[in-house]
Amino acid sequence: MTPSIGNNITIMADIQGKISKLFPQAVFEEGQTLTVTIPDAQWHELAKTLKEDPELSFDFLVTIVGMDWQEKGMGCVYELTSTRHNTHIAVKVLATGDRNKPFVHSVFDLWAIATVFEREVYDFFGIIFINNPDMRRLFLSIDWKGYPLRKDYDADPKLNPVAPFENERQSDFTDTYVELPDGKIEKRQERVFAEDDFVVNIGPQHPATHGVLRFRTAVDGETIKKIDIYLGYIHRGVEKICESLTYPQTLHFMDRLDYFSGQIYHHGLCMAIEEAAGITISRRAQVIRVLMDELSRIASHCLFIGTYCMDLGATTMLFYTLRVREQILNIFERTCGARMTFNYGCIGGVMQDLDENFVKDVHDLLDVLPKNIAEYNKIFTGNVIAKNRMENVGVLSREDAISWAVSGPSGRASGWACDVRKTDPYSIYGELEFDEVVRHEGDSMARFKVRMDEMEQSARIIAQLIDNIPEGEYCVKVPKVLKLPVGSWFKVVEGCRGAFGVYIESDGTTSPYRLKLAPPCLPLAAVVDHITEGSKIADLITIGGSLDYIVPDIDR
Amino acid sequence: MPYEAWKDNEYIESLVKELQDSGTNVIVGTLDNLINWGRSNSIWPLTFATSCCGIEFVSLGAARYDMARFGWEVARASPRQADFMMVAGTIVHRMAPVMRRLYDQLAEPKYVIACGSCAISGGPFKKSYHVAMGIEDIVPVDVFVPGCPPRPEAMIYGIMQLSRKIKVEKFFGGVNRQEKQEEFLKNHPVPGVND
Numbered sequence: 001m002t003p004s005i006g007n008n009i010t011i012m013a014d015i016q017g018k019i020s021k022l023f024p025q026a027v028f029e030e031g032q033t034l035t036v037t038i039p040d041a042q043w044h045e046l047a048k049t050l051k052e053d054p055e056l057s058f059d060f061l062v063t064i065v066g067m068d069w070q071e072k073g074m075g076c077v078y079e080l081t082s083t084r085h086n087t088h089i090a091v092k093v094l095a096t097g098d099r100n101k102p103f104v105h106s107v108f109d110l111w112a113i114a115t116v117f118e119r120e121v122y123d124f125f126g127i128i129f130i131n132n133p134d135m136r137r138l139f140l141s142i143d144w145k146g147y148p149l150r151k152d153y154d155a156d157p158k159l160n161p162v163a164p165f166e167n168e169r170q171s172d173f174t175d176t177y178v179e180l181p182d183g184k185i186e187k188r189q190e191r192v193f194a195e196d197d198f199v200v201n202i203g204p205q206h207p208a209t210h211g212v213l214r215f216r217t218a219v220d221g222e223t224i225k226k227i228d229i230y231l232g233y234i235h236r237g238v239e240k241i242c243e244s245l246t247y248p249q250t251l252h253f254m255d256r257l258d259y260f261s262g263q264i265y266h267h268g269l270c271m272a273i274e275e276a277a278g279i280t281i282s283r284r285a286q287v288i289r290v291l292m293d294e295l296s297r298i299a300s301h302c303l304f305i306g307t308y309c310m311d312l313g314a315t316t317m318l319f320y321t322l323r324v325r326e327q328i329l330n331i332f333e334r335t336c337g338a339r340m341t342f343n344y345g346c347i348g349g350v351m352q353d354l355d356e357n358f359v360k361d362v363h364d365l366l367d368v369l370p371k372n373i374a375e376y377n378k379i380f381t382g383n384v385i386a387k388n389r390m391e392n393v394g395v396l397s398r399e400d401a402i403s404w405a406v407s408g409p410s411g412r413a414s415g416w417a418c419d420v421r422k423t424d425p426y427s428i429y430g431e432l433e434f435d436e437v438v439r440h441e442g443d444s445m446a447r448f449k450v451r452m453d454e455m456e457q458s459a460r461i462i463a464q465l466i467d468n469i470p471e472g473e474y475c476v477k478v479p480k481v482l483k484l485p486v487g488s489w490f491k492v493v494e495g496c497r498g499a500f501g502v503y504i505e506s507d508g509t510t511s512p513y514r515l516k517l518a519p520p521c522l523p524l525a526a527v528v529d530h531i532t533e534g535s536k537i538a539d540l541i542t543i544g545g546s547l548d549y550i551v552p553d554i555d556r
Numbered sequence: 557m558p559y560e561a562w563k564d565n566e567y568i569e570s571l572v573k574e575l576q577d578s579g580t581n582v583i584v585g586t587l588d589n590l591i592n593w594g595r596s597n598s599i600w601p602l603t604f605a606t607s608c609c610g611i612e613f614v615s616l617g618a619a620r621y622d623m624a625r626f627g628w629e630v631a632r633a634s635p636r637q638a639d640f641m642m643v644a645g646t647i648v649h650r651m652a653p654v655m656r657r658l659y660d661q662l663a664e665p666k667y668v669i670a671c672g673s674c675a676i677s678g679g680p681f682k683k684s685y686h687v688a689m690g691i692e693d694i695v696p697v698d699v700f701v702p703g704c705p706p707r708p709e710a711m712i713y714g715i716m717q718l719s720r721k722i723k724v725e726k727f728f729g730g731v732n733r734q735e736k737q738e739e740f741l742k743n744h745p746v747p748g749v750n751d
Contacts, residue, residue, distance in 0.1 A: 139650075139686075140649075140650070140686065141649070141650060148685050148686070153685075155685050157685075160649065160685070160686075162649050162652050162688045162693070162694070163649070163652065163653065164652040164653050164655070164656040164688075164693075164694040165653070165656060166653060167653050167657075168650060168653060204651065204654055205604060205635075205654060205658055206633070207603050207633040211605070211606065211607070211610070212606050212651060212654075232648070232650045232686075233606070233648065233650050233651045233654070234606050234607055234645070234646060234648055234651065235648055235650065235686050236646055236648060236681045236684050236686060236687050237681070237684040237685050237686045237687070238681075238684075240684070240685060241681065241683045241684055244683065252680065253680070255608075256607065256608060256680065259607070259608040259611060260611075303611070303614075307614070318614075318618060319618055319619045322614075322615065322618040322619065322620070323618075323619065323620075325615075326615070326618075326620045339612070339615075339705075339707060340608055340611065340612065340705055341608065341704055341705065551606075551607075552606075552607045552608070552645075552646075
C-alpha cells in the first residue's frame with residue numbers, strides 16, 4: 001500500500017524537473033515533501049500548471065498557511081495534493097509590497113476553497129489577495145485593530161475590548177483588489193447581496209446550526225439564492241496561543257477543537273512533533289492510539305446520527321445512539337479519566353497505560369454494536385420521511401468536493417476516495433484490514449450512510465487489534481525540554497469529519513514559530529453556499545446537518 | 557438529596573437570614589413558598605451552547621443522566637420561553653453582544669449558570685486575544701459550575717443549587733434578585749434599557 005521511499009524520490013525528482021524547466025526562478029528544498037519557493041509574480045502561472053498539467057494535477061488544496069517571516073517578509077505556504085497520483089507538494093510564495101500592504105495573487109479561480117482560505121490568511125496576517133472577490137475578514141470583526149498572527153501584533157486588550165452592549169458593525173459590501181494593466185492595484189467594493197434580495201438571518205443562536213454559526217441567507221420565496229456565512233463566534237485564537245507555549249503544552253488544545261476527534265487530533269499533532277524530534281514510539285503505544293482513534297470515531301458518528309435525526313424530527317434516535325456513545329465514554333473514562341477532554345496522547349506515546357478492564361469493556365462494546373447499528377437502520381434509514389428528506393437533497397459532485405476540499409465522510413459520499421488512512425497510511429493503518437467506504441450519490445442520504453458503514457469498519461479495526469495488544473512501554477522517554485530542529489513539517493490524519501492537517505514551523509526553540517491547524521470543518525461550512533444554491537430553505541437544515549461540521553473546529 | 561449532604565448550607569442559611577431580617581408575613585410568606593416550589597421544580601433551560609460543554613449538556617438530556625427527572629428537560633430554543641441560560645462554552649468578543657441580547661430577551665425571573673472554566677474565567681484560553689475572560693462582566697451569574705467540561709453530574713449539582721436559590725427567593729415585598737439586577741444595570745448602562 002505505502003509507496004516505497006525510492007519510488008517517492010523519483011516522483012519528486014520528476015516533478016522538480018518539470019517545474020524547474022518552466023519556472024527557472026523556483027527554488028527547491030527537499031524534505032518529507034518537495035517544497036518550492038517562488039516569488040508572487042510567477043505564482044499564479046505556477047499554480048495553473050500544477051493544477052492543470054495532467055502529469056501533475058494537484059487538484060486538492062489542503063490548506064494555506066499564512067506566514068510572517070519577520071525581516072524576510074510575509075508569505076504563504078500552500079499545501080497541495082494530487083488525488084490522481086497521490087503526490088504532495090508545498091509551495092512557498094513570498095508576498096510583494098511592504099509589511100503594511102503585502103500582496104499575493106489569488107488562486108480562487110483554480111481551487112474554489114481558496115476563497116475562504118485566503119480570507120482566513122487576510123484576517124490573521126493582513127496579506128491581500130489580488131482578484132479574490134471577497135476580501136473581508138473571516139473571524140474577527142471589521143473594526144478589529146491589527147492582524148493577530150503577525151509577530152508584532154499588539155495584544156493590548158484596550159485596543160480591542162469586549163463590547164457586550166454594542167452590536168457589531170456590519171457591512172453589506174465586500175472589498176476586491178484588482179490589478180490594473182499598468183500594474184497598479186485598485187480597491188473596489190461590491191455588494192454581497194443584490195439590492196432587492198430578501199435576506200433572512202439564521203444563527204448564531206439557532207438549534208439547527210450545531211453551534212454558533214451564522215448564515216445570512218438570501219431567499220426567493222422558499223428557494224435559497226445565496227448564503228453568506230459568518231464565522232468567528234467561537235474563534236479563540238488557538239494558533240496564536242500555541243506560539244507562546246512549549247510543545248507538550250500545545251497538545252491539550254487538540255481536545256477542544258473538534259471535541260469528538262480529540263484522540264485523533266492528539267495523534268496528529270503528536271505524530272508531527274515526534275517526526276520532527278526523531279522520536280520513535282513503541283508498538284504498544286501505536287496500537288493504543290489507533291484503538292482510541294477508532295473508538296472515538298464510533299462515538300462521534302453515533303452522536304452525528306442522533307443529532308442529525310433530531311434535526312430531521314426523529315428525536316427518539318438520539319436516545320438510542322447516545323446509549324452506545326455513553327458506553328464508549330465509559331471505556332475512555334476508565335483509561336483516560338475524562339469523558340470528553342482526554343488529553344491522553346502525549347509526545348512519545350500515551351499518558352497512562354490501559355485500564356485493566358479495557359479489553360473486556362471493548363469486547364462488550366463490539367458484542368452490542370452490530371445489533372445497535374441494525375436497530376438504527378430499522379428505526380430510521382428505511383423510513384419514508386427520512387428518504388424523502390434526504391435522497392437527492394444537497395448533491396455534491398466529486399469534482400466540486402475536491403475543489404472545495406470537502407474531505408472525510410462527506411467527500412467519500414461524493415465518490416472521492418480521500419481516506420487518509422488509505423491514501424497515506426500513518427501509524428499502523430497500513431497493516432490493518434478495513435474497507436474504505438465510498439458512495440457515489442453525493443446526496444445527504446449518502447453522507448448519512450457512509451458514516452453508518454464507517455462505524456462497522458471501525459469496529460472491524462478494533463476487533464483486529466483488541467486481542468493482540470503487544471506488551472511494552474506505553475510511553476518512551478523524551479527529553480524534559482523538547483526542542484525541535486529548524487524546519488517545517490506537515491502531517492495529515494483522518495479525523496472523524498475529514499483530513500486534519502498540522503503544520504509546524506520551528507525556529508529551533510522550545511515553542512513553535514508557527515503552528516497551523518488545518519481543520520476539516522472549515523471547508524465543510526464553506527461549501528454550504530455552493531450545495532444549497534437553488535434548494536428549499538427547509539433543506540438547509542438537512543444539508544448542514546449531513547455535513548456535520550463542528551463550529552469550534554471551524555473557528556479554532 | 558438530603559439537606560445535610562449539601563456542602564454550602566451556611567451560604568444558603570445566611571441568604572435566608574438576610575432575606576428574613578425584617579420578618580416574614582404569614583400570608584405573603586406562604587404564597588412565596590408556593591410560587592417558589594412551582595418555579596424551582598420546572599426551570600426550563602435555553603439551548604445555548606458554544607462548545608464542548610454543550611455536548612455534555614446533550615448527554616444530560618439523554619437517558620443516562622436524564623434531567624427530565626428534575627423538570628428541566630424542556631430545553632427551549634427561544635429565550636422568551638426559557639427561565640435560565642446555561643452558558644456552556646467559551647464566550648468570545650464577537651459572541652458577547654449576542655449573548656447579552658439573549659439574556660435581555662429572557663423573561664423575568666431569569667437566571668444564569670456559568671458552565672465550565674471558559675465561562676468562569678476564560679479557562680485554557682486565558683492568553684487569547686479573542687476571548688472574554690469570564691462572563692461575569694457581561695451578565696450577572698447565579699451559579700458557577702467548574703470543570704472543563706463539567707461532568708453531567710456536576711451540571712445536575714449546579715442546576716440543583718439554582719433551584720435551592722429559587723426556593724428561598726422572595727417574590728412579594730423585598731425582591732432580592734431585582735435589586736441585584738438594577739444595581740448591575742446601573743454599573744453597566746445599556747443604551748435603550750431603563751432610560
